[in-house]
Structure formats: C-alpha cells, structure tokens
Amino acid sequence: MRLSTFAYLSFLGLAFSSAVPPLGYERRLLRDAFDKRSSNASSTSCFADGAPSTVAPKPNVWAPLSPTDNLAVWNFLHDPAAGLNLTHPDEAVLTDNYVFWIDVLHTNKSDVLPFLDGEGPLPAKYARAIIFQGGKADPDSQEYMIGPLPVSAETTIEKLDYMYNGGSGGSVPYNARYFDGPRSTATDPLIASIMSNISDITAALFQGGAYYGAEDERSNLSLTSGTPLSFDGTQAFRNIMFRFPGPASYMTPLDFFLLIDCTGTDASLYSLKGFVTGEKFYPTIADLRSAFEAGTLGAEYDQTVDADWALVNYKPELGVRALEERLAPSTIEIGGKRYKLDEENQYVEYMGWSFYISYSQTLGFMFFDIKFKGERIIYELSMQEATAQYGGNQPKAANTVYHDTYYQLGTSIGTLVEGFDCPWGSTFWNLTYHSRNTTVVNEDSLCIFEADMNFPLSRHRAADSNDYGFSKFGTVKGAALIVRSIATVGNYDYMFDYSFHMDGSLEVIVRASGYLQSSFYYPNQGKWGPRIQQATQGSLHDHIITYKADFDILGTSNALQVSELKAVNQSQPWFPELGTFEQMELDASIMETEQQFNYFPNNQAMYVVLNQNETNAWGEPRGYRIVPGRSDIHLSILNSPWSLKNSEFAKSQLAVTRQHDNEPYANSVQNINLPSKPQQDFSKFFDGESVVDEDLVVWFNLGMHHFTRAEDVPVTLYTEAYSSIVFAPQNFFDRAQDGDLLNRRWMEVDEEGVLTYEAYGVTLETCDVVLEEPAESLGTIFDI
Structure with missing residues (x-):
C-alpha cells in the first residue's frame, strides 16, 4: 500500500x-x-532511518553511573567492612541506618578541562550517596562520596562535605531530612488515632468523609502535606490537608487541616498541635468538638466528589469545532535528519553545534562542552532548582514552598508521546536511573528533533519600481535543534526545552502544565486567587526555575559587561533652534565583583559575557549576550519564614559568581526543610571576589507569577505558563552566521526586468510512505 x-x-x-x-x-x-x-x-520517506552517527571527540566524563557501578557501590556500602551498619530500606524503621539514594558526583571542572583541551588524564569518577542514620546517638542524614570507580581496592567512602557552606557539610539534622516511607509510617498511627476520634465530625462536614489510617479500608479521605517540615532541624512538623482521593485530588481539597509535631525518632512522643478549618485554629479535639456541637463549623459549598471535570480527556459538552477530526499540523524532518549522534557518549552535532548530554536524578538532563563551529561557549548548562511558593490563608497554601529536586525531579522525567509531546519521527532516548540496587529505565524520556521556526531566520526585499516590486530579495529558512524532556513532579508537568539555533544563539525555555495545587474556596478571598470550581480556589503562587550557565567564551578568562541605555541631554549645532534635548547613548562598564542583580527597568541594559582578550575583525571583544525573553522573574516574597535563607538563588533574576569546584550547585537536595539554617546558603557565594577576567558562572531564573484562572481547569496550559531566555552572539563573529546556509532563496531583477531565481539545490522533496x-x-x- x-x-x-x-x-x-x-x-x-x-x-x-x-x-x-x-x-x-x-x-x-x-x-x-x-x-x-x-x-x-x-x-523517499518522511521518516528516514535514525540520525547519522558520529564519534564524540572524547568520552563523556559527565555521564551518569552505569548499572554496574551503581550495584557495585550499593554492595560496597552494605559490606560490613564499610562499618555503616546498614539495613535494607524495605525493612528499615526510624532508628535504622539505610541508603536513601545513590547518584553520580559532579566531576570537578578543574579536572575535566585538562582532559578535554589537552593531554590530561581521564578524570576519576565518583558516586555520591545519602544515608539516613537513625541509629546514631544523634541521628542525622549524611552524604558520602565513594570512589574512584569502578569499585576496587583503592575505592574509599568519605563524608561529602566540600560542596556545602552551611557549617555542617553533608550532614542534615534528622528532623530536616527527606520525609520518606518510614517517617510517614511512623506518623500514621497518631494521625489515625486523632482522625478516628473525630470521624463523626468529618463525616458530617465532608459528605461521609473519614480517615482511619492509611491501611484501613474504611478511610475514604486521602491526605497530603507540603514543605518545609522544619525550620532549622531542631523540630519537625506536618501541616496535613485532607482531600477526596482520585486522579484529580489536587483539585478537590477539603477545608480541614491537621497539624502535628513529629520531632525525633520516638513516635510515641509525637503530638497534636491543632486543627484548622473555616480559617480558625482549634488547638485540641475538645475545642474542635465544642465548635462542631455549637454549629459553627461548616462551609458554604460542598467539595465535588466526582472530579471528572478535572480530567484531561475529551469534553464533548464544550462544543464541536469544525474540521477538528483532522490531524493537526506537525513538524516533519523531510529528507532525513540533519543532526548526528553518538548515543553511547550522549553526544550531539548539529549545524556547527556540538555538545554532550548528561543526567542527574535530582537535576534531570544537563549539557556540557557546548561549542559552536568548534569554539566553546558554555562549559555547563543545567537546571538547578524548581521552586514554587504559595500564598493563602490556609496552612497548605500559606505555608508551602517546594524545591522539586527534593523529590528527585530527574526520576520524574517520563515517557514522551510521539506526535504530541514531540514531533513524529523525533529521536527518542531512554532515561536510566538507579533505585537502591536496581536500575529503572524510563523509555523515550528525551526527544531530539529539528523544528521549523515558522519564520525566516533573516530576509530583506530591496524595493524597486519594476513589475516585481524589488531588485534583490533574499530569505533564509529558520530552523533549530530542540532537546526536550518533561518532568511530572507531583501535580506539575514541567517541559524543559533547549533550542540550538542556526545563527549560533541558544534558547532555554520552560513551560508548566498540570494540576493546580488548589485550596478550598471561601467567599471574599479573591486576594489569593479566583474561584475555579464549586468549592475550589486557584491558589496564587510563583514558579521559579533556577539555571546555571558556566560560560567559557574562548577560554576561562571572561567578564560581564553591562551596557546601559541612558537618556542624556545634548544639543546639535545643525539644529540650534531645538536647544538642549534628550538623546540616548550607551554607558558600558564591566561588573567588578560577584553579585545578585535584576534586569534594568524597561530592559534598558544589555548584559554580555565576553572575553576582553579576544576580538573580532573589527576590534570588538567577542562575547555572548544574555537576552531576557518571556517572564524572567524572581520570587515575589523575599522574607518569608518558609523560604528565609534556603531559597536565596530564587530571589534575583540574575547572578554572577566566579567558578569554584566547591560551588557546583545553587542548592542542596534536602535544603527545603532548613529555611532558617540551610545546608547550602547561596548568598554565601557572593563574598566580594573579582569577576573581571575570571572563570564566570551566570545563574539565571525563569518562571511565572501564576495568576490562577478558571482556564487552569482541568490543567494549566503551556501557551501561557511559559518563560525563556536567549544567549546570542554579540560581536562573537564578524558577521551574522546565516551566509553559509543553503536553505535560502535569492532573487534578482536586472535592469531589463529579467528575474533570476536561485534555490542553491535545496528543493521541496516529496515523500511517500510505502x-x-x-x-x-x-x-x-x-x-x-
């Protein structure tokens, strides 16, 4: 056929x-x-075979742990000779020592560059592991480094302290460590006991809803609690919200909150802190029951039990759109792929670009050694944290800040649907991560495809009075290579795009879809978001996605130039009648020291990372401009107790620091529960060091102030929840990098009106599928 x-x-x-x-x-x-x-x-086929192969110039030194190395590290840690006294996590209780996770350790740049650019040795590889140490007299969570790998007689286990500046190295107080299964199990008896005692109240308030425990079949309510769960590690608490279970539980919250104290490893000491409902606090069961019997509890609206309205399926009741039964347009790589891959080394080449891809189970996909036409521009480009901070007058909204790396964001990167999440015919790569002593494969979790920009890269028509209306006309087709992944972290689906454009510019885009973390609706609470369903309010919040860009513009001697557009008074002798008037001019300076800062109002400044020792043909320093795109924001709240010192990286639009091997990450994966005494304090990166002709790291924030709306039902739409930034050549070349592209059309009309048309051999191919x-x-x- x-x-x-x-x-x-x-x-x-x-x-x-x-x-x-x-x-x-x-x-x-x-x-x-x-x-x-x-x-x-x-x-010919629109779906030619896979991308042509290439060979990476060097092995991928940033590659994640192999399954073999992960298993070897697991066994090494559990060997009695290691002295860690570990219990298998499936059998662990609060007072046991057990492995939380194992991942690859960031390879030091100072070890990598001699290998990449010279004859230096292949850098040693290390693993990192977080071990919960409940069996210690002073229980904690301790991070270790294990290496060199593969495991051998030279392999050692050492505390991983060097990358943390909070004063306790890789150690996190027990009360601030990740709230995992054993901790949840330990708190459930208290929760079940309290809620069983008031089951008549919850049943009356919430259409028969009650909670008797996680394993009790009579329970028809589910629970959730956010972060942080501690302020400084000396205490632990849970602010628990109840809701109707189901696939859209985020959209069906109930106005009932249980607050408990769960400090320490002795669950018999856990206690009730109180209840919140109707925006009032009741410190005891007796107080709550008294209010119930007085008839002062209850809400104006009942929450919907059937949440079909919140499912992302076809809703014919919305109407019929003409011709919607036809498949929507799609990008197709007609004639075959124009990029090359070395899948073993996760290395990509495309139209002058080359780069390596790596992966971390906390950060997701990362990019290293990004070059254009053989010249390095960026050593590392990686997402560092996805922060969300909420507002409201209920414990879940008012007291919630999320750091999504805490939930191992990288493991939440899931399978992509061809033709919908990514174009038909995209290249798909699997994501492999390790859970304990096993390896998990998330199939088709990264897609690579070349996309039509749907606008020309450049064009110009030189007007003329002849029959054609022009004398010379040129237009160049726009295309870009896009690397995409989507991480579903709880309720949100974050889409991460990295677009490598033909002109040497690199665009970073993040989009957010998924369910709102909503609140129960009370009339006259519009200051925290609108009513979006019968008893559901869209909770106002910020999304801040923090990135790291370690620039190496033609080497590691870089500077950050700030060119401000200023209005100055001047006069012109050829227009004396105008007197003095305002004119704009550029005031360029070099940033002297490390700092956090925001874009100038009205975008009246240009930021360029440049190499002052390298110039183009016209004597201009070669560099790359930081171009703010859509919604480059920072946290709205700068002094909240819930994000006081552990979210400093999210509190400015930009920051520049000098690169140091002991500052590889903006955050630590357990920092969320330490807002008052962080394990990693990003503000300490800024200690007055010079950033003139140094190895620079630019930290930047994308995101959105989420002004929630009825159109967030059933889920937030990618069209609006979208943020971006572009790194573009700024005098890096002698001219625009479009002259060497054959995908163009050139037309000329001579003096006699004869039109000539040049397609440079690139024509529209037909493609049949046989x-x-x-x-x-x-x-x-x-x-x-």
Missing part, C-alpha cells in the same frame, strides 16, 4: 480510536510498520 504524505498523516490520525495500548506501544507499532518499506528507489500489506495486528487497531 502506498500513502502520500497527507494521506499518511490522516492515517496516523485514526490510530487507537477504540483501545488504549500500553504507553510506548504506539511508537513501537508505527516504527515496525514503517520499517516495512518498498525497495522502490523513486520514493508499506507492505499491513500485519493482522495493524488491521485490528487502524481503520485501513
């Missing part, structure tokens, strides 16, 4: 009209089908 391109797209639109296959099945089925092509040489007779399994799914 032969299908034209357009018939083929219609063919795809019929897929899975009746049955829902396992995730990933659609991609495998389509690939299997389209691999059965005719040998007809006159036909299939053999479809397999029986295809016939049962596709209407063909």
Whole structure:
C-alpha cells in the first residue's frame, strides 16, 4: 500500500480510536510498520532511518553511573567492612541506618578541562550517596562520596562535605531530612488515632468523609502535606490537608487541616498541635468538638466528589469545532535528519553545534562542552532548582514552598508521546536511573528533533519600481535543534526545552502544565486567587526555575559587561533652534565583583559575557549576550519564614559568581526543610571576589507569577505558563552566521526586468510512505 504524505498523516490520525495500548506501544507499532518499506528507489520517506552517527571527540566524563557501578557501590556500602551498619530500606524503621539514594558526583571542572583541551588524564569518577542514620546517638542524614570507580581496592567512602557552606557539610539534622516511607509510617498511627476520634465530625462536614489510617479500608479521605517540615532541624512538623482521593485530588481539597509535631525518632512522643478549618485554629479535639456541637463549623459549598471535570480527556459538552477530526499540523524532518549522534557518549552535532548530554536524578538532563563551529561557549548548562511558593490563608497554601529536586525531579522525567509531546519521527532516548540496587529505565524520556521556526531566520526585499516590486530579495529558512524532556513532579508537568539555533544563539525555555495545587474556596478571598470550581480556589503562587550557565567564551578568562541605555541631554549645532534635548547613548562598564542583580527597568541594559582578550575583525571583544525573553522573574516574597535563607538563588533574576569546584550547585537536595539554617546558603557565594577576567558562572531564573484562572481547569496550559531566555552572539563573529546556509532563496531583477531565481539545490522533496500489506495486528487497531 502506498500513502502520500497527507494521506499518511490522516492515517496516523485514526490510530487507537477504540483501545488504549500500553504507553510506548504506539511508537513501537508505527516504527515496525514503517520499517516495512518498498525497495522502490523513486520514493523517499518522511521518516528516514535514525540520525547519522558520529564519534564524540572524547568520552563523556559527565555521564551518569552505569548499572554496574551503581550495584557495585550499593554492595560496597552494605559490606560490613564499610562499618555503616546498614539495613535494607524495605525493612528499615526510624532508628535504622539505610541508603536513601545513590547518584553520580559532579566531576570537578578543574579536572575535566585538562582532559578535554589537552593531554590530561581521564578524570576519576565518583558516586555520591545519602544515608539516613537513625541509629546514631544523634541521628542525622549524611552524604558520602565513594570512589574512584569502578569499585576496587583503592575505592574509599568519605563524608561529602566540600560542596556545602552551611557549617555542617553533608550532614542534615534528622528532623530536616527527606520525609520518606518510614517517617510517614511512623506518623500514621497518631494521625489515625486523632482522625478516628473525630470521624463523626468529618463525616458530617465532608459528605461521609473519614480517615482511619492509611491501611484501613474504611478511610475514604486521602491526605497530603507540603514543605518545609522544619525550620532549622531542631523540630519537625506536618501541616496535613485532607482531600477526596482520585486522579484529580489536587483539585478537590477539603477545608480541614491537621497539624502535628513529629520531632525525633520516638513516635510515641509525637503530638497534636491543632486543627484548622473555616480559617480558625482549634488547638485540641475538645475545642474542635465544642465548635462542631455549637454549629459553627461548616462551609458554604460542598467539595465535588466526582472530579471528572478535572480530567484531561475529551469534553464533548464544550462544543464541536469544525474540521477538528483532522490531524493537526506537525513538524516533519523531510529528507532525513540533519543532526548526528553518538548515543553511547550522549553526544550531539548539529549545524556547527556540538555538545554532550548528561543526567542527574535530582537535576534531570544537563549539557556540557557546548561549542559552536568548534569554539566553546558554555562549559555547563543545567537546571538547578524548581521552586514554587504559595500564598493563602490556609496552612497548605500559606505555608508551602517546594524545591522539586527534593523529590528527585530527574526520576520524574517520563515517557514522551510521539506526535504530541514531540514531533513524529523525533529521536527518542531512554532515561536510566538507579533505585537502591536496581536500575529503572524510563523509555523515550528525551526527544531530539529539528523544528521549523515558522519564520525566516533573516530576509530583506530591496524595493524597486519594476513589475516585481524589488531588485534583490533574499530569505533564509529558520530552523533549530530542540532537546526536550518533561518532568511530572507531583501535580506539575514541567517541559524543559533547549533550542540550538542556526545563527549560533541558544534558547532555554520552560513551560508548566498540570494540576493546580488548589485550596478550598471561601467567599471574599479573591486576594489569593479566583474561584475555579464549586468549592475550589486557584491558589496564587510563583514558579521559579533556577539555571546555571558556566560560560567559557574562548577560554576561562571572561567578564560581564553591562551596557546601559541612558537618556542624556545634548544639543546639535545643525539644529540650534531645538536647544538642549534628550538623546540616548550607551554607558558600558564591566561588573567588578560577584553579585545578585535584576534586569534594568524597561530592559534598558544589555548584559554580555565576553572575553576582553579576544576580538573580532573589527576590534570588538567577542562575547555572548544574555537576552531576557518571556517572564524572567524572581520570587515575589523575599522574607518569608518558609523560604528565609534556603531559597536565596530564587530571589534575583540574575547572578554572577566566579567558578569554584566547591560551588557546583545553587542548592542542596534536602535544603527545603532548613529555611532558617540551610545546608547550602547561596548568598554565601557572593563574598566580594573579582569577576573581571575570571572563570564566570551566570545563574539565571525563569518562571511565572501564576495568576490562577478558571482556564487552569482541568490543567494549566503551556501557551501561557511559559518563560525563556536567549544567549546570542554579540560581536562573537564578524558577521551574522546565516551566509553559509543553503536553505535560502535569492532573487534578482536586472535592469531589463529579467528575474533570476536561485534555490542553491535545496528543493521541496516529496515523500511517500510505502508499506507492505499491513500485519493482522495493524488491521485490528487502524481503520485501513
């Protein structure tokens, strides 16, 4: 069977009209089908074979741990000779020592550069592990470094302290450590006891809702608690909100909060702190029952039990849109892929670009050794933290700040749906991470594709009075290579895009979709968000996504130039009648010391990371400009007790520091529960050091002030919740990097009106998909 391109797209639109296959099945089925092509040489396919291969110039020294290394490290830690006295996590209780997670340790830049740029040795590889040490007299969480790898007689276990500046190194107080299964299990008996005693109250208030314990079949309410769970590690608490369970539980909160003290490892000492409902605090069960019996409890609206309205499925009641039954347009890499891959080393080449990709289970995907036309621009580009801070007058909203690396954001990067999350025919790579002594594979979690920018990279029409209206006309096709992943961390789906443009500019984009963390609605509470359902309020909050860009513009001797547009008074002798008037001019200076700062109002300043010792043909220092895009923001609240000192990285739009091996991360993965006494205090990075002709790191924030709305139901839309930044050449070259692109059209009209047209050999190819007779399994799914 032969299908034209357009018939083929219609063919795809019929897929899975009746049955829902396992995730990933659609991609495998389509690939299997389209691999059965005719040998007809006159036909080409829109889906050519995978990207051409290349060979990375050096091994990927930033690569994550292999399954073999992870298992070896696990066994090494559990060897009695290690002296750690570890229990398997499945059997652990609060007073045991056990491994929380194992990941790769950041490789020091000072070790990497001699290897990359010279004849230096391959840097040693190390793992890092967090071990919860409840068995100690003074229980804590301690991070260790294990290496060199692979495990051998030279491998040692040492405390990982060097990268933390909070005063206790890799040690986190027990009360501030991650709230995992054993801690949740330890608090549940207290919660069940309290809630069982007031089950008649909750049943009356919430349509029969009650909680008797996590394992009790009578429980028909679920619970959640946010972070932080401590201020400085000397105490621990949970602010617990109840809600109706189900796939959209984030959208069906109840106006009932239980506050408990859960300090220490002795669960018998845990205690009730009180209840909050109706915006009032009741410190005891007796106080709550008294109010109930007096008839002062209750809300004006009942929460909806059926949350079908909050599901991301087809809603025919919204109406019918003409022609919506047709498949929407899609980017297709006609004629084959124009990028090359070394999958083993996670190395990519595209139109002058080259870079390595790595992965961390806390940070997700990271980029290293980013070069354009053989010259390094950025040594490291990585997401550092995804912060969300809420506002409200209820404990969950008013007291919640999230650091998503605390929840191991990288492990939440999931399978992408071809044709919807990424274009048809994209390259998909798996994500591999380690859970205890096993390896988990999230299939198709990274996609790479070249996309039409849907606007020309450049164009100009030189006007003329001839019949064509121009004498010379040129237009250059715009395209970019996009590397994409989506992390679903609890309720939000963060889409991370890195776009490598043809002109040498690099764009970083983040989008947010998913469920709001909502609040129960009370009338006259619009200052914290609108009513978006029967009894649901969209909670006002900030999303701040912090990134690290370690610039190496032609080496490690860089500076940050700030060029401010200023209004100055001047006069012009050729217009004496105007007298003195305002004119704009550029006031350029070099930033002297490390600092956090914000963009100038009205964007009246340009920031350029440049190498003052390297100039282009015109004598200008070569550099890359930091171009703010859409919604480059910082936290609205700068002095909240819930984010007092542990979220300093989110409190400015930009920051510049000198690169140090002991400052690889803006945050630590357990910092969220230490707002008053952080393990990592980003503000301490700024200690007056010079940043003139030094190795510079730029920290920048993307994000959105989430002004919630009814259109966040069922989920937030990517079109609006979108933020971006661009790094663009600023005198880095002698001219724009578009002259060497063949994907262009050039037209000239001579003096006699004769038009000549040049396509440079690049034409629109036709592409047919040629299939053999479809397999029986295809016939049962596709209407063909």
